[in-house]
Amino acid sequence: MLQYIIKRLFQGIPLLIILSLALFLLMMNLGDPIATMGGRTLTRPEDRERLMRQLGLDKPIAVQYLYWLIGNTWTKIDSDGDGIPDKNGTRLGILRGDFGTSLVTRKPVTEMIGERIPNTLILMVASEIVTIVFALVLGIYSALRQYSTLDNILTALLFIGYSMPVFFISLMSMYIFAVLFKKWGWPYLPTVGMFDPQVGKTSAQVLWHMVLPVISLSVIYFAAYSRYIRSTMLEVLSQDYIRTAKSKGLPRRQVVYVHALKNAALPIVTVIGLDLPFLLGGAVVTERIFAWPGMGRLFLDHLSRADISVVMGILMLVATAVVIFQIITDIIYAWLDPRIRYN
Amino acid sequence: MKRNLNILLSLVVLAGMILTACGGAAATQAPSSNATEEPSTSATEAPAPTEAPAENKVATFIWTQEFTTLSPLYASGWFTTTTQQFWNCWAWLYDETNTPFPSLVTEIPSLENGGISEDGLTITMHLRDDIKWSDNEPITSEDFRFTWAMTVDPKNTVNSTYPYDKVSAIETPDPQTVVMKFDAPFAAWLILWKGIAPAHILQPVYDADGTLDNADWNNNPTVGCGSYNFAEWESGSFARFVRNDNFYDEPAKINEIFIRFVPDDTSQTNALVAGDADLGLFVPYSETPKLKEAGVTIMTEPSGYNESWFFQVSEEFSHPAMLDVNVRKAIAMSIDFASFDRDVNLDVVKVPGSFWDSLPFYNDPAVQPYPYDPEAAKALLDAAGWIDSNGDGTRDKDGVEFVIQHGTTTREVRQELQAVAQQQLAEVGIKLEILNYDPDIFFGSYSDGAPVYTGELDIQEWSDAPAFPDPDIYYWLCSEIPSAENPSGSNSFYICDEELDALLQLQATQLDPAQRQETISKINQIFHDKVYWIGAWQDPDVWAVGSRLSGVKFSGVSPFFNITEWDIK
Numbered sequence: 001m002l003q004y005i006i007k008r009l010f011q012g013i014p015l016l017i018i019l020s021l022a023l024f025l026l027m028m029n030l031g032d033p034i035a036t037m038g039g040r041t042l043t044r045p046e047d048r049e050r051l052m053r054q055l056g057l058d059k060p061i062a063v064q065y066l067y068w069l070i071g072n073t074w075t076k077i078d079s080d081g082d083g084i085p086d087k088n089g090t091r092l093g094i095l096r097g098d099f100g101t102s103l104v105t106r107k108p109v110t111e112m113i114g115e116r117i118p119n120t121l122i123l124m125v126a127s128e129i130v131t132i133v134f135a136l137v138l139g140i141y142s143a144l145r146q147y148s149t150l151d152n153i154l155t156a157l158l159f160i161g162y163s164m165p166v167f168f169i170s171l172m173s174m175y176i177f178a179v180l181f182k183k184w185g186w187p188y189l190p191t192v193g194m195f196d197p198q199v200g201k202t203s204a205q206v207l208w209h210m211v212l213p214v215i216s217l218s219v220i221y222f223a224a225y226s227r228y229i230r231s232t233m234l235e236v237l238s239q240d241y242i243r244t245a246k247s248k249g250l251p252r253r254q255v256v257y258v259h260a261l262k263n264a265a266l267p268i269v270t271v272i273g274l275d276l277p278f279l280l281g282g283a284v285v286t287e288r289i290f291a292w293p294g295m296g297r298l299f300l301d302h303l304s305r306a307d308i309s310v311v312m313g314i315l316m317l318v319a320t321a322v323v324i325f326q327i328i329t330d331i332i333y334a335w336l337d338p339r340i341r342y343n
Numbered sequence: 344m345k346r347n348l349n350i351l352l353s354l355v356v357l358a359g360m361i362l363t364a365c366g367g368a369a370a371t372q373a374p375s376s377n378a379t380e381e382p383s384t385s386a387t388e389a390p391a392p393t394e395a396p397a398e399n400k401v402a403t404f405i406w407t408q409e410f411t412t413l414s415p416l417y418a419s420g421w422f423t424t425t426t427q428q429f430w431n432c433w434a435w436l437y438d439e440t441n442t443p444f445p446s447l448v449t450e451i452p453s454l455e456n457g458g459i460s461e462d463g464l465t466i467t468m469h470l471r472d473d474i475k476w477s478d479n480e481p482i483t484s485e486d487f488r489f490t491w492a493m494t495v496d497p498k499n500t501v502n503s504t505y506p507y508d509k510v511s512a513i514e515t516p517d518p519q520t521v522v523m524k525f526d527a528p529f530a531a532w533l534i535l536w537k538g539i540a541p542a543h544i545l546q547p548v549y550d551a552d553g554t555l556d557n558a559d560w561n562n563n564p565t566v567g568c569g570s571y572n573f574a575e576w577e578s579g580s581f582a583r584f585v586r587n588d589n590f591y592d593e594p595a596k597i598n599e600i601f602i603r604f605v606p607d608d609t610s611q612t613n614a615l616v617a618g619d620a621d622l623g624l625f626v627p628y629s630e631t632p633k634l635k636e637a638g639v640t641i642m643t644e645p646s647g648y649n650e651s652w653f654f655q656v657s658e659e660f661s662h663p664a665m666l667d668v669n670v671r672k673a674i675a676m677s678i679d680f681a682s683f684d685r686d687v688n689l690d691v692v693k694v695p696g697s698f699w700d701s702l703p704f705y706n707d708p709a710v711q712p713y714p715y716d717p718e719a720a721k722a723l724l725d726a727a728g729w730i731d732s733n734g735d736g737t738r739d740k741d742g743v744e745f746v747i748q749h750g751t752t753t754r755e756v757r758q759e760l761q762a763v764a765q766q767q768l769a770e771v772g773i774k775l776e777i778l779n780y781d782p783d784i785f786f787g788s789y790s791d792g793a794p795v796y797t798g799e800l801d802i803q804e805w806s807d808a809p810a811f812p813d814p815d816i817y818y819w820l821c822s823e824i825p826s827a828e829n830p831s832g833s834n835s836f837y838i839c840d841e842e843l844d845a846l847l848q849l850q851a852t853q854l855d856p857a858q859r860q861e862t863i864s865k866i867n868q869i870f871h872d873k874v875y876w877i878g879a880w881q882d883p884d885v886w887a888v889g890s891r892l893s894g895v896k897f898s899g900v901s902p903f904f905n906i907t908e909w910d911i912k
Contacts, residue, residue: 030783031782031787032783032787032788032793035783035784035786035787035788035793036782037420037502042807043503044833045788045830045831045832045833046831047502047503047504049831050497051500052788079497079554080497080498081500082497104411105578106500106561115577115578174613178613178617179616182618188617190617191617192603192605192614192619193603194580197401197403197583197603287606288607288610291580291603291606291610291614293580294579297579298578301579301606306783
């Protein structure tokens, strides 16, 4: 197994480098990061020329990529923007753990990502848990009561939920549970942020502020997950070994939750395993609407400003997570199903 | 198997709990020292209220764009420079009429009080002797010299060296005297000193690192000089500023300013309507009825900006029709900007007649916008020889069809105006091709081939201002025309008008306001008569003030000039 993991990790390295090159080339077409630096005031042309040199944006794409990848400590850079390289660079490059510095905030990218990841994980893990729990309950119920009235109603509702775009659910829930509830004098949910400044950032506040974004995120995913669980459960429940278990007189609870669910869980683990790395990337739309300070917003904010260092940092983080989580999923698969061997 | 699944599920739940605790548990305590540890009063009635200290006043402001730094040296962009007014200080502030008044100085230098030398090359400021940083260190002339030196030092990657690069030297004969030296008279000197940096904090950092680029103070200014002290900034989420009890002027009435960063106008509006915020800004005009209905007051303050149509007039690049001033007049008279502002901008703003519309002193005599008169426009076009000779609905002359291009950013309201203009110009026989670009592409550089520099856009649109509150402009200088030899030129209209050029250069050096007013008036009239520029709508700062706030006034230059007088009802 260890040999398998090492082999997969080594396979991932060239994959990530090729991916980084492709992404970097795409990033170069994002626009001019200096153009919007002054906000409403246009950046003065002479400042633009100086900044281009100081930030290394005047270099050819290949050189910029090289600096991003392996750093620029080995070569002289134009630190004062006068057109003459004057001292060695200080960037170490992503291969040495230096994701670079944001062109917008001048902060290290690792620091910026580090500030946002916990917020994103709080939201996304909570959504994932809510999704899985509700999907299991509804999926199993629908499978056991196939074509019952409630199953049909649930199926209809889930399809409605699944077909609604997340921005619509988010804005609608915000309007109903915050704006209208307040108008009607009912207890209402907060619209934006992670806590109420009058109270402070307490666990209770964060949980309270998570309600709407978690619901918005979960509705879509749990609609899809529950349909998936329903179909896998239906497939497993028709297997011979389930019939055997029933004929042996095992209690229904044991048949469903031990014999059926554990086998139905295997493909679900794969789906969850593939979804987990994207939790790091955050929910771009939901975070934006509810002003949740996560990775999705960081990505969008800096994408719109063509802040290549930050955008590349986030993309590479997610790409790396995809590679690692695929390996972890394979390992868990083998752990759950003894028939699977990777050697 | 069951055991394994249970362990897996437990780990997931545990991880969720730990993350919630890490991110949420008391990382930020209740806003001020006298707030309770546990959740007390919630605006959303959620976690059970206990007892809220009556004197703890927290005002929540909504910023739709997060500031990028807190350093006055590295600041650029409205949200960044404006936020500094809470915790940093300016040499002089501006009131609600945008009139300057002294803040750190005893009086504003002028020719009359001897602060400005006769030749205009020396300006002397006298500082108050009671001004101090939040750590009780006095603010001295050395702080001013240090701020200037660091801004123009090429070792610091500041966004803009302007206007400090106009100062050639600063002398500090004593701690309360700042003497600015200029190589040439610099009429716009009042735009200097919007924020200063503490030399006693940053000089050691510069000495050690050789640059201030990585100074912790840039994003964590523990020492300031405003009516509030910086307390905390969580990127993407919020920033807190607490009252500076050491402030050298009257202390603020509100204990804390809590700035919440939201991503867009919709979130801002919802937060204001739901009562989750006390102040918002740059509110879309379309949202104002909804906000007013919710008890939010809308206040507009001229900021110098006007949504502008810039005409490109170039023998080399422009459509031949655009070289005729009467044709440009016809275009101005073909578009009903007033109706657009009434119907789309809901009458919140008016059509500006002048680039200096929000500077009444310089817009004197006030220039009026061209009236909407399509019949007169048609007559002008006919007289200019642009007629529809081939019956295709578009005018032509000497075999050239009157098809021009209009380019702007992807902002929705601009696209709406483009559509209206296209239709109204078609009615007089002009075909308008409309183009839209992302701002970072549209405002790119000449070297990158940005659309405004390609010469392909006969009309360019964006919102712009003079060096407000100073009337200075430089785009139209002949020397600013970009080329391969001069790639940093900013004259994307390729207009070189010798009379205009001379006047623009003259006003930039006139330190006598009366003389300068006369020059700007001439420029103003040239802009109007030669139709180099027309305004679509005034673009003031639009503030949304929640019903809890009182004593609120705004300036278009230093918006929070009277923040210490603000209170919560």
